[in-house]
Each structure stands twice: as C-alpha cells, then as structure tokens.
Amino acid sequence: MSNSATTKTAISPRREDDFPEWYQQVIRAAELAEPSDVRGCMVIRPWGYGVWENMQRQLDAMFRATGHRNAYFPLFIPLSYFAKEAEHVEGFAKECAVVTHSRLEADADGKLRPASALTEPLVVRPTSETIIGASYAKWVQSYRDLPILINQWANVVRWEMRPRLFLRTTEFLWQEGHTVHETEAEARAEAKLILDLYERFACEHLAVPVFTGEKSESERFPGAVQTLSIEAMVQDRKAIQAGTSHFLGQNFARASGIQFQNREGKQEFGWTTSWGVSARLVGTVVMMHGDDDGIILPPRIAPTQIVILPVTPREEARAAVLEACDKLAEQLREARYVDLPIEVEIDRREIGGGAKNWEWIKKGVPLRVEIGPRDLEENSVELSRRDQPVKQKQSMLMKEFVARAPEILRSIQQNLYDRAKQFADANTRVIGSKEGFYDFFTPKNTAKPEIHGGFALAHWSGSRKVEEQIKNDLKVTIRVIPLGDSEPGRCIFTGEPSPCQVVWAKAY
C-alpha cells in the first residue's frame, strides 16, 4: 500500500509533484532565507546564514592549509579597469550594476534624485580579476615575489534575469581566490589543486558527490584558458555547478600589467588563476538532501547538530526534566565531532511538543533528542535521526548516547553521502548512440517535463556545432569533460574520432 499518498508531509507540494515549488517552500519552512523587497535579492536568515558560516569556516581552513591568505579588495571597479580584458567584458557587460552618481538632491517636488555625476563610472564587482590584478601589478616585480596566493570573502553583483533563492540572485556571497605564478605548470597545478579541494569539501563536508572535469570552450569563464568545475546531480536529476577553478593563462596578467623579472632576467607576464564557490552551495544542499518534510542538513554544516527537546507533560516534572537536559547538553558539548565541540541546543519554548518537533524536522537538524519524565526514571533518551523516517524513534541509555553521539553524527553524514551517491550512480548512463541519447533526455511524461534521464556519458569529438545542436534540441549541455585516463571512441552524433566520453545533462 502506498502510505505516501495519505501521509501528511510538512512540505507541499512534494518533490515529485513540483520540484521548483517544493524547493522554495523548503527554504521558507526551514527559515533559511526569504525574498526581499529588492528585486532579485534575498534576506538570508540566521539558520541559513549559519549553514553558510560553517561552510565558510571549513573552506577557509582548507585554503589556509594550502598556503592561501585572506585579503579584501574594493567593491567598486573603475570602468577603465574592467574594460581591459576583452572577453571578460563581453561575458559580464550585460549583467553589470553601474554607479554613476555620488549624491542625492531633492528636486522641485521634493523627490530625491541622483546628482553629482562621477567622472568615471564604477562597476559593482561581478567578480574581481581586474581590480585585484591592478594591485598585483604593483606587488609583483620579481619571480621572488611569486606565487601570490590570496582569497577574498565577498559579495558580488550580477544583474541576472531570473533570480532563484540561493541558486541565482542579483547579489550573492562567495569566495574568490586569485593567484599569480611564475610558470604555466605551477598555475595549472594550482587550478587543479583547488578543484580537488572543492571536490573533497563537497564530498566530505556537504555529503555531495560530484563529477569533476574541464568545461568545454562554450562554457568557459570569460577570459579563461581553462575552466575546471565540480558538478552535482540534485534530486530532479539536473546538474548544478557547485564550484569552478580557472587557469587564466597570461590573459589577465597582460591586461593588468602583472609582470616580473624571471630567473633569466627577462620581463615576463605572470600566470594567474581564479576560483570560487558561492552560497549557491546552500541551495545545492537543499536540493540534494531535502525530503518532503524539509531539509536534511549534513551534520558537518548544521548550525545545530543536536537539539534537545524537553517533554514536560506535567508541570511538576518540568524542573527535573530541564535540569537533565542541561546536564546532557553539557556532556555532549564536551564530546568532539570532527575535532570540534558538538553544537547542541535545548529548545525550552513553551509550545506544543508536536509543533516544536516539526519545526526542527523542517529545519533539518541531524539529531533530535527527547527527554521526559519516563526517561528520567530510566536514565534514557529518545533519539530521532533526520535521515530516517519521522516516526522512527530509538531509546538509548543517556550514558551510552553521550558516548556514541559523535559516531551517530558520523553515521548520518555518511548515510547522506551514500544515498546521494547511489542516486547519482543510478541515474548516470553510458550512452552509445544518438537515438539512445535523445531518448534518454526526452521526458516520458509530458506533464512533468523536468523528469528525464539524468547524466549521460557519451563520446564527443569536440565539435562546437554538435554541442549547440544538442543544446537547442534538448536543452542538454556538456557539464564536464573528465580529466585523466580515457578510452578513445567515436562521437555518437557524427562518428568522428573522440578522445573521451563527456558528461551531459540539463543544468541549473
């Protein structure tokens, strides 16, 4: 019997009925974020920001460990700087916010109007290659000044047409690394190092398995020589680009005048890279792990990993229950999960126990712990794992729970990853013919056009024309060209020789 048809879920619609709407409802129900009155911009609420802060903290440690240091560069980029790299301009010109005035004045009707035009308009950074390049040009004189390994945590603005909470907003939070190297090989190695770092972060911290590789020319960052990317498959089987790392060659060095005297005493342009991930990762986690009752946060990035819910059916038991909660919280905070104290919160609010429980379910807290009078008598607690069905509860001795909490969190983290990996594997196919390819990406149910095959691995000769044709016909693009060993074959569309299979999918 299909229980799911009758069971009430916290989020409606369900994923299978309307995935985009489900996504929005989850974000609202979990109090991650909400749309603001400013077109295309969002308010990130404490719960959502807490997730981002955890991602930030953990990535930051990884950057530091690989020799990078943080710095901060201006939000405003003089138009003339921005104009230096031709492809870069072409790529970003259509989505730039531009500051042209420096003052407001009241007109005759008392309405405020911009006044005092700037001599040179300022572009609000859509990315910072050019403004950072201007500084690097001053800092770099000799090969002894290299490498420069800097990261910046910042907001950027891209005037997008269709905003979506976390996935595509006009202003967004991200991290952008910008490095300069003495040789091409070093710069290429840096881009690859960061790609691997992003992959590790996605898998181990976000429980998000990814496909990695190089972008085709048409999907490359404007001005880059090579763009590397990690791509995840979310639950509607679409791909989401979760992080990119670019080898920029000498293009931006040339544009910004980043030159140094090399070991032979000759002037040479530096070799640069840039790389970034954004708060889009929060949206990725929602679409990756969420269910019809809300989000499910991987323990490593959950702002609260364990919530303690006092059960106080009788007023006279209240004090004793709360005391036991405090004691448990204290003990749990002394335990370590991935080398950090466990984040514990006691929810003392006096609202109905059921309602309270559901709030935390929707917010995706990995582990809920109930303590009531009966538990006090038996020195036990009732556990509910967010990665298991809502009604499923497990009783455990308090002492045992304290000892096992880190292990349980690890198990949840692992389970989320395994599930996601299994889903991605189950919906990834090697495809050997054009017909098979078109069939794979053609929706079987016209009422739900978003449901299609998933990811396809297929040979492609490198023809841009084929790429365009597929995009026009099916809205399917090459997500990545895998790096490393590959079996040559024949392009399934043209029969031409192909060096390797590439990953195809519909994308966010």
Added chain:
RNA sequence: CGGGCUGUGGCUCAGCUUGGUAGAGCGCCUGGUUCGGGACCAGGAGGCCGUGGGUUCAAAUCCCACCAGCCCGACCA
C-alpha cells in the same frame, strides 16, 4: 529582455463576469481544557484589496500605465 499566468491581513486563497462600506482557513494574541507528538474550545488583534492615473454618485471589482512575483525561452556561481 520576449511569451504566458498571478498580485486581496504573516501564509494559502474566495470575492471581480453582473461596481454598492472586506471574507474564509491556517498562523498570531488571551483564557481554559490538554500534552511522549504538528491538539481542542471560547474570545481577540490584524487589510489605504501591488502602485499611479482614469471612468462613475460610488471601484478589490471596469479601463490605461507602471511595478513585483511565478512558469517557459536567451544568460549565469
């Protein structure tokens, strides 16, 4: 930026065709009964009906413009 749909208390929406002083459910507040599960009963607060203009004695309702949101395209982290 093009095409379609939609803007009415915090949320979901009814009312609009046939103009006549603003409604429901959920949520919120108060009191009570409950309490190992999103409880129940009673009372209450909350809305220049997206904005501006027009038609009219009278506009949530009709007309025009604008703005915003969603879905579909082009673009993107």
